[in-house]
Amino acid sequence: MKIFDKAIETRMDRKCTFVALGGGVIGDMCGFAAASFLRGVNFIQIPTTVMAQVDSSVGGKTGVNHPLGKNLIGAFYQPQCVLVDTDTLNTLPDRELASGIAEIIKYGLIRDAPFFEWQEKNMEALLARDAGAFAYAIKRSCENKAEVVSLDELEGGVRATLNLGHTFGHAIETRLGYGEWLHGEAVAAGMAMAADMCVRMGWIDKSLQSRILSLLERAKLPTAPPRHLTTEMFRSTMSLDKKVADGKLKMILLKGSLGNCLFTSDFDPKALDATLAAFCDK
Amino acid sequence: MKIFDKAIETRMDRKCTFVALGGGVIGDMCGFAAASFLRGVNFIQIPTTVMAQVDSSVGGKTGVNHPLGKNLIGAFYQPQCVLVDTDTLNTLPDRELASGIAEIIKYGLIRDAPFFEWQEKNMEALLARDAGAFAYAIKRSCENKAEVVSLDELEGGVRATLNLGHTFGHAIETRLGYGEWLHGEAVAAGMAMAADMCVRMGWIDKSLQSRILSLLERAKLPTAPPRHLTTEMFRSTMSLDKKVADGKLKMILLKGSLGNCLFTSDFDPKALDATLAAFCDK
Numbered sequence: 001m002k003i004f005d006k007a008i009e010t011r012m013d014r015k016c017t018f019v020a021l022g023g024g025v026i027g028d029m030c031g032f033a034a035a036s037f038l039r040g041v042n043f044i045q046i047p048t049t050v051m052a053q054v055d056s057s058v059g060g061k062t063g064v065n066h067p068l069g070k071n072l073i074g075a076f077y078q079p080q081c082v083l084v085d086t087d088t089l090n091t092l093p094d095r096e097l098a099s100g101i102a103e104i105i106k107y108g109l110i111r112d113a114p115f116f117e118w119q120e121k122n123m124e125a126l127l128a129r130d131a132g133a134f135a136y137a138i139k140r141s142c143e144n145k146a147e148v149v150s151l152d153e154l155e156g157g158v159r160a161t162l163n164l165g166h167t168f169g170h171a172i173e174t175r176l177g178y179g180e181w182l183h184g185e186a187v188a189a190g191m192a193m194a195a196d197m198c199v200r201m202g203w204i205d206k207s208l209q210s211r212i213l214s215l216l217e218r219a220k221l222p223t224a225p226p227r228h229l230t231t232e233m234f235r236s237t238m239s240l241d242k243k244v245a246d247g248k249l250k251m252i253l254l255k256g257s258l259g260n261c262l263f264t265s266d267f268d269p270k271a272l273d274a275t276l277a278a279f280c281d282k
Numbered sequence: 283m284k285i286f287d288k289a290i291e292t293r294m295d296r297k298c299t300f301v302a303l304g305g306g307v308i309g310d311m312c313g314f315a316a317a318s319f320l321r322g323v324n325f326i327q328i329p330t331t332v333m334a335q336v337d338s339s340v341g342g343k344t345g346v347n348h349p350l351g352k353n354l355i356g357a358f359y360q361p362q363c364v365l366v367d368t369d370t371l372n373t374l375p376d377r378e379l380a381s382g383i384a385e386i387i388k389y390g391l392i393r394d395a396p397f398f399e400w401q402e403k404n405m406e407a408l409l410a411r412d413a414g415a416f417a418y419a420i421k422r423s424c425e426n427k428a429e430v431v432s433l434d435e436l437e438g439g440v441r442a443t444l445n446l447g448h449t450f451g452h453a454i455e456t457r458l459g460y461g462e463w464l465h466g467e468a469v470a471a472g473m474a475m476a477a478d479m480c481v482r483m484g485w486i487d488k489s490l491q492s493r494i495l496s497l498l499e500r501a502k503l504p505t506a507p508p509r510h511l512t513t514e515m516f517r518s519t520m521s522l523d524k525k526v527a528d529g530k531l532k533m534i535l536l537k538g539s540l541g542n543c544l545f546t547s548d549f550d551p552k553a554l555d556a557t558l559a560a561f562c563d564k
Contacts, residue, residue, distance in 0.1 A: 004348060005348075005350075008350045008351060008522065009350070011521065011522060011526075013526045013528075013529075014527060015527050015528065035357065036314075036318070036356060036357060037354070037355065038354060039345060039356045039357055039358055040357070040436075066287075068291070072286070072290060072319070072320060073286055073319065074321045075317065075318060075321055075357060076321055076322065154322070239293065240290065240293060244295045245297050246295075246297065247295075
């Protein structure tokens with residue numbers, strides 16, 4: 001509403017351009033405002049965090065949170081351009097940096113085994129903010145995301161795989177209160193939980209789970225949710241997930257060798273029970 | 283926000299359908315909520331007023347008001363279907379009926395001279411809520427609107443002609459407070475003001491102006507704004523209009539024989555001055 005107020009007070013017209021300079025929240029909020037102001041005006045993304053550079057600025061998803069859930073209100077709306085400058089990362093706090101790396105790790109897991117292997121070799125360079133390493137990681141991430149989105153802009157199928165770890169992750173963020181954990185931290189814990197579930201169903205080997213946990217740990221990311229979150233908290237928040245259809249939760253799960261995943265409701269509910277029991281005190 | 287709250291509380295998912303049963307405000311609001319909930323869900327319009335049946339339910343414009351202006355926040359979003367039942371008009375108040383007829387008159391003026399002539403013969407049947415006459419008028423109106431919208435869904439050009447009388451009309455509605463005058467009443471007064479301006483510039487004959495005023499009067503519609511609105515009120519509100527581009531107001535104006543109009547900023551500003559002076563006490 002502040003964006004709308006300002007735009008109207010300063011008499012912006014349909015030919016104006018909204019510029020989102022900042023992290024993912026700024027981009028999502030500004031993008032939704034651009035989509036809705038006068039039923040749609042031009043919009044440019046200048047993401048200044050790793051998270052926004054590798055994920056939220058690409059693909060046209062915009063939105064704002066509702067007190068009961070994340071990003072429940074929004075629009076699919078593409079920016080006219082996305083401008084990424086790795087210099088903006090020099091002043092990014094360490095936790096924010098790691099949070100963005102969680103999404104980079106995700107691309108390797110869901111569809112790009114060679115990229116995951118590159119990260120296993122270059123994680124320290126990323127943490128040291130090596131500009132060359134980051135330029136490569138951002139480019140490769142955006143290419144992966146753009147390929148997935150171009151196959152499925154409105155999220156009917158394969159696009160959902162970009163949400164690996166996010167179903168658990170959103171529950172963590174919602175229950176802790178937004179901002180307590182960063183998005184990528186919650187996603188990292190969520191990916192560890194998803195890997196645990198997949199091992200229980202025999203969908204992936206323990207050795208792959210170990211590589212995932214090891215890479216997350218090297219990136220200084222959490223591999224489990226805070227233990228005081230209860231299984232009931234996860235269940236009730238996950239039932240509000242956008243990926244629930246016909247009352248059934250669909251999840252993104254790993255299956256087979258590194259780089260393969262599924263978006264499915266056809267998983268063993270007992271494996272989900274066991275994973276929640278393993279990660280929650282009660 | 284009430285729609286979002288309810289949708290989330292009742293755990294609606296992406297496969298849900300929003301149904302807008304009511305007049306234009308319900309349709310616009312419900313449509314924008316459908317466009318934004320989970321970034322877009324299905325949506326059906328069941329308009330129950332003449333205004334909504336002949337205008338707002340067709341074309342995919344959705345939106346809500348901002349305290350500083352009408353429909354400034356919204357989306358272009360098409361319903362899966364629009365269901366019109368003329369039986370719903372039997373209980374519509376007379377003023378609401380007339381308000382919708384203003385838009386029917388508009389279609390004749392901007393592009394359909396034979397339809398305007400049909401209205402000149404059948405206005406009393408419409409006011410008597412003759413089902414056959416209404417079915418014809420609604421069908422013909424929707425055909426006109428659909429043709430215009432299909433030529434220009436995102437309102438780059440010809441679609442704007444559907445807003446004949448609306449620039450003045452929005453100013454009237456905004457300054458009186460929404461709801462004081464019905465939308466079609468404000469549009470009727472706006473069309474009379476536009477006709478006055480066009481006569482001053484020599485764009486239309488006085489005889490056409492007389493036919494317009496006569497048809498509006500027969501429909502029990504106003505042909506002038508409340509006299510206490512000032513020229514300054516019109517000017518400041520019109521400068522916030524969505525149709526302002528590069529600081530210049532574009533207006534829909536009649537030119538030539540019945541059924542012809544222009545969307546242009548290339549009009550004589552002195553004619554606008556004279557029209558405002560003629561319709562306002564100060």
